[in-house]
Every structure is written in structure tokens, then in C-alpha cells.
Amino acid sequence: MIVTFRNVWKTYGRDVVLERLNLEVQAGEFITIVGASGCGKTTFLRMLLGEETASRGDMLLEGAPMPSEPGPDRGVVFQKYSVFPHLNALDNVLVAEEFARARLTGRLFGRVRQRARAKALEMLEAVGLTHAVKKYPHELSGGMQQRLAIAQALMKNPKILLLDEPFGALDPGIRRDMHALILDLWRRRRLTIFMVTHDLKEGFYLGTRLLVFDKVRHDPQAPNAYGANITYDIPVGRVEPEVLEEIRDQTGLPVAGEAGFRG
Amino acid sequence: MKRLVNQHPPRTIGYLLGLLPFVLLLLAYVAASAARLAENPNDPLLPSLGTMFETFWRLATEPSRRTGELVLWVDTAASLTRLALGVGISMLMGLVVGILAGLIPYAGRTLSPLITAVAMIPPLAVLPILFITFGVGELAKVVLIVFGIAPFIIRDVQQRVEELPTEQLIKAQTLGASSWLIVLRVVLPQVFPRLLDATRLALGAAWLFLIASEAIAATEGLGYRIFLVRRFMDMATILPYVVWITLLAFLFDLLLRLANRWLFPWYGGRR
Ligand SMILES: Nc1ncnc2c1ncn2[C@@H]1O[C@H](COP(=O)(O)OP(=O)(O)OP(=O)(O)O)[C@@H](O)[C@H]1O
Numbered sequence: 342m343i344v345t346f347r348n349v350w351k352t353y354g355r356d357v358v359l360e361r362l363n364l365e366v367q368a369g370e371f372i373t374i375v376g377a378s379g380c381g382k383t384t385f386l387r388m389l390l391g392e393e394t395a396s397r398g399d400m401l402l403e404g405a406p407m408p409s410e411p412g413p414d415r416g417v418v419f420q421k422y423s424v425f426p427h428l429n430a431l432d433n434v435l436v437a438e439e440f441a442r443a444r445l446t447g448r449l450f451g452r453v454r455q456r457a458r459a460k461a462l463e464m465l466e467a468v469g470l471t472h473a474v475k476k477y478p479h480e481l482s483g484g485m486q487q488r489l490a491i492a493q494a495l496m497k498n499p500k501i502l503l504l505d506e507p508f509g510a511l512d513p514g515i516r517r518d519m520h521a522l523i524l525d526l527w528r529r530r531r532l533t534i535f536m537v538t539h540d541l542k543e544g545f546y547l548g549t550r551l552l553v554f555d556k557v558r559h560d561p562q563a564p565n566a567y568g569a570n571i572t573y574d575i576p577v578g579r580v581e582p583e584v585l586e587e588i589r590d591q592t593g594l595p596v597a598g599e600a601g602f603r604g
Numbered sequence: 605m606k607r608l609v610n611q612h613p614p615r616t617i618g619y620l621l622g623l624l625p626f627v628l629l630l631l632a633y634v635a636a637s638a639a640r641l642a643e644n645p646n647d648p649l650l651p652s653l654g655t656m657f658e659t660f661w662r663l664a665t666e667p668s669r670r671t672g673e674l675v676l677w678v679d680t681a682a683s684l685t686r687l688a689l690g691v692g693i694s695m696l697m698g699l700v701v702g703i704l705a706g707l708i709p710y711a712g713r714t715l716s717p718l719i720t721a722v723a724m725i726p727p728l729a730v731l732p733i734l735f736i737t738f739g740v741g742e743l744a745k746v747v748l749i750v751f752g753i754a755p756f757i758i759r760d761v762q763q764r765v766e767e768l769p770t771e772q773l774i775k776a777q778t779l780g781a782s783s784w785l786i787v788l789r790v791v792l793p794q795v796f797p798r799l800l801d802a803t804r805l806a807l808g809a810a811w812l813f814l815i816a817s818e819a820i821a822a823t824e825g826l827g828y829r830i831f832l833v834r835r836f837m838d839m840a841t842i843l844p845y846v847v848w849i850t851l852l853a854f855l856f857d858l859l860l861r862l863a864n865r866w867l868f869p870w871y872g873g874r875r
Pocket residue numbers: 353358376377378379380381382383384385
């Protein structure tokens with residue numbers, strides 16, 4: 342079991358954001374997460390990252406307690422600001438090697454650098470950025486920036502890859518390319534992926550398992566007294582239309598490209 | 605007829621328009637000076653351009669009768685040394701303290717209130733204290749500049765560090781960076797252009813503090829000279845010195861701006 346949650350709660354003061362989360366995830370799963378805005382999806386990822394701790398319960402990473410700060414075993418791609426604006430594409434990826442091997446100077450030289458460079462170039466090729474290695478992020482399109490961020494994250498061979506609405510800001514056509522890319526990388530590198538999305542179609546057809554976050558208990562007097570919980574945990578691709586309707590009603594999320602949705 | 609807010613002058617006309625006020629001021633000066641000198645050829649208040657140029661030339665090329673030195677260059681060297689020391693130390697403090705306070709929560713909690721408090725103290729009010737503590741030598745003048753501009757630079761750098769998206773710092777950690785490497789490879793390079801910008805803005809104040817301290821206690825320096833010859837109402841020295849100082853200030857500003865553009869090509873293009 343790569344990730345285990347046992348009765349995990351997250352509260353900020355008296356506000357309960359997440360409650361009673363129980364989850365077991367195997368290595369190699371591709372988990373998509375949907376839920377209404379503000380229900381705690383990003384918080385969930387930040388807990389996996391180690392940026393936030395559980396207020397109650399146990400979070401385990403490969404059976405050991407989840408580290409309480411981010412580290413190279415968990416990679417991440419955010420919706421934006423994931424790449425370093427002051428480094429060109431190659432250096433953005435190369436810097437991952439330099440962090441690991443040059444603990445003092447942060448820079449590699451000579452043959453070690455050549456080898457790291459080759460690895461970085463390979464990674465850029467894997468995400469289709471060979472033609473843009475010398476470009477700074479502000480010279481790249483949104484889709485290219487996200488490809489770069491993915492390449493960066495994969496340099497560390499993370500046990501799990503966390504994606505927080507990584508394609509939310511992209512055009513539908515480019516988003517399709519990115520889906521193909523991420524599926525390809527997931528299969529070939531045997532990644533374990535958690536991906537938050539606002540797009541139900543993405544959620545239902547991209548991965549292997551869908552999690553829906555929602556509040557099951559409501560107190561009209563105190564809207565923050567109860568937190569969200571995992572209300573659906575279903576394999577992707579085998580969803581009954583009625584269930585889809587239910588989830589759509591529950592989360593209030595739109596389905597992008599609805600026309601071709603059922604086909 | 606388009607609205608005024610939509611009318612833009614063509615390029616060359618724009619430049620000429622920018623020159624216009626300078627030309628007008630110069631003409632006004634020349635006219636006023638000529639009128640005064642016609643009444644009394646020895647009037648010192650509004651010397652002619654020729655007299656000013658001669659004086660300036662003499663200060664720049666003829667050794668002084670009293671000390672045997674080239675006055676303008678001695679003054680310039682003395683002032684620029686003080687300025688460079690003061691500004692340089694302030695920049696270094698800005699980087700070190702600003703990054704520490706902006707990035708390391710424990711350092712921030714410890715230093716921020718102090719920096720805020722120090723920034724509130726009017727620097728000129730502590731000038732006597734500086735002269736008493738450090739003597740009237742170079743040290744007090746440099747310290748005054750540091751006192752005057754370092755808090756501003758520190759706070760600007762700190763703010764820039766705090767503005768860095770958390771995503772970047774998290775990302776660096778997921779790539780295996782230690783705190784030190786985050787400083788070295790993520791924070792420092794992104795803060796450097798901002799440091800140069802902050803320094804540009806602080807230069808005006810640095811000149812102010814330099815000239816103030818030179819006016820009070822010095823044996824050479826641009827500010828010292830201006831205040832020395834004030835006693836003789838020697839406008840033929842003062843006015844060229846002021847122009848000279850302005851020119852130097854302009855050059856430094858330009859240099860810092862160009863440095864930013866050349867050294868950090870990514871800086872202007874950020875979204
Ligand atoms: N540091 C914090 N302190 C207090 N409350 C917080 C904090 N971080 C998040 N919250 C609250 O937790 C709730 C969940 O936020 P979160 O960002 O996880 O939602 P989300 O599901 O990612 O939403 P979206 O779909 O809009 O991205 C929100 O109500 C938010 O106000």
C-alpha cells in the first residue's frame with residue numbers, strides 16, 4: 342500500500358475541512374479527484390505533500406508516517422507557478438539534479454554536469470520540449486510550461502505525483518494533448534498519480550479510480566462545522582449514467598465538451 | 605479631433621518636447637544672468653555660462669594653489685568612495701537580512717519589528733550621535749548612508765522574498781533542495797534584480813545623506829566644497845558642482861537599469 346489514510350481529519354481552528362478520510366492506494370493507481378470548489382481537494386493534496394499535517398488520524402506513506410515536509414519522494418505540479426521564471430527550460434529540469442548532487446554550491450561542473458544535462462534533455466524530450474530547451478518560462482505557452490513542470494517533477498522519480506488542476510488553465514485541444522502525455526508517462530514509468538480536476542470528463546476518463554469529495558453532513562447554522570468526506574470511490578470507465586448525474590448534481594461541476602461526452 | 609488622452613506625439617517630436625523645458629530654463633538663466641551682469645559685471649549671484657565653465661575647468665585641471673591637488677577629482681573621489689561604501693554595505697545587508705527575514709520564519713519573527721522600528725528613525729536626527737560615536741572621519745558618513753537607506757532596501761528585498769509564490773518553494777523542496785539551496789538557486793537570483801531596483805530608488809536618499817554629512821564635517825568632497833564656497837557666494841563653483849552631481853546620479857541610475865536588463869533577461873518578461 343503506497344498511501345494509507347486512517348480516519349484522517351483536517352481542521353483549521355473550529356472549521357472542519359476534511360473529516361473521517363479512509364483510503365488505501367496501491368502503487369500504480371491513477372486517482373482523479375473531483376469535488377465542489379472549496380471542499381478541500383487542494384488541502385488533501387497539501388497533506389500528501391507534507392505541507393499540512395493531519396489534525397487527527399494517521400497518514401502513511403509506504404507504511405511509515407507521512408513526512409511532515411515536502412521531499413523528493415512526492416512530486417507536484419500546480420496549476421501555475423510550478424516552474425522557476427529565472428531559469429530556462431533546460432536549467433529548470435537540470436536544477437533537480439543539481440539540488441541532489443551539489444549540496445553546497447547548487448551547481449554541477451565538468452563531466453558530472455554533462456551527464457546530468459543528458460538526463461535533463463532526455464526528460465525534456467519525453468514531454469516534447471526538445472525544441473524549447475533554451476527558452477525561459479515566459480516565452481513558453483501555458484501547455485509548454487506545464488509540460489516543463491511535469492518533466493521537472495519526473496527527474497526525481499517520485500513515488501507519487503500530485504497534480505492540482507494542472508490543465509485547468511489550458512485550451513481544450515491542448516488539454517487533450519496533455520491527457521495523452523500524462524497517460525503515456527503514467528504507463529511507461531509506472532507512476533502513482535493523484536490528480537485534482539474541475540473537469541468531470543477528465544475525472545471520469547483519465548485515470549483508474551475516481552474520488553469524489555463532498556460534505557455529507559450539513560449544519561445550516563454553522564456551515565463549517567462539518568468537513569468533506571470521500572462520497573464516491575469508484576473505478577474509472579465503468580460509471581453508470583445515473584451515478585454520473587448524481588455526482589454532477591452533488592458537486593455542481595460542469596462537464597467540458599459535453600457533446601462528445603457519452604460517445 | 606481625437607481626445608487629448610489619445611493623442612501621442614511622434615517619436616522625434618517626443619524627444620524634442622522632452623528637451624524643451626531644459627532649453628527654456630537655460631535661456632531664462634542666460635537672459636537673467638546677462639541682465640544682472642550688465643548692471644554690475646562683478647555680481648556673483650548669476651555668473652555667465654562662460655565663467656562657470658572656466659571655474660569648473662580650472663577646478664578639474666589646475667592644481668589648487670593651497671594643496672596642489674586637482675580639487676574636482678579629489679572631491680569626486682572622496683564622495684564616490686563614501687557613496688560606494690555606504691550603498692554597497694546597504695545592498696549587502698539588504699540581501700542577507702532581507703532574505704533571512706523573508707524566508708526563514710524564525711529570523712523573520714526576530715528581525716521584522718526591529719527593521720520596522722529602525723526605518724522609522726529619521727537618519728539626520730541621529731547624525732550627531734554618529735559623529736559623537738564614530739568621530740568626524742569617514743566612518744560616520746558611511747554609517748549615515750547605511751542608516752538612511754539600508755532599512756528601505758532590506759524591507760524591499762524581504763517583501764520580494766515573501767511575494768515569491770509558495771508553489772515555487774514547495775516545488776524546490778520536492779526537487780530535493782535544502783534551505784541553503786533554496787536561497788542560492790531560487791531566492792537569490794530572483795531577488796537580485798529587485799535589489800538593483802531598490803538601490804536605484806535609494807540612491808537619491810544616499811546622495812542626500814552624503815552631502816548632509818559632508819556639509820557638517822569633512823575636509824574634501826562634493827558636498828563639502830559646495831558648503832565651503834557658499835560663504836563667498838561663489839555660485840560659479842556651486843552651480844557646476846550641482847550639475848556634476850546630477851550627472852553622476854543620472855549615470856548610476858542608468859548603469860543599474862542597464863545592468864538589470866543585461867544580467868536578468870527574464871526579469872522584464874515575467875507575467
Ligand atoms: N491555511 C488555511 N487556514 C484556514 N482555512 C483554510 C486554509 N487553507 C484552506 N482553508 C479552507 O479550507 C477549505 C478547502 O480549501 P481548498 O483550497 O482545499 O479547496 P479546494 O477543494 O482545493 O477548492 P478549489 O476547487 O476552489 O481549488 C476552504 O474553505 C478554505 O477556506
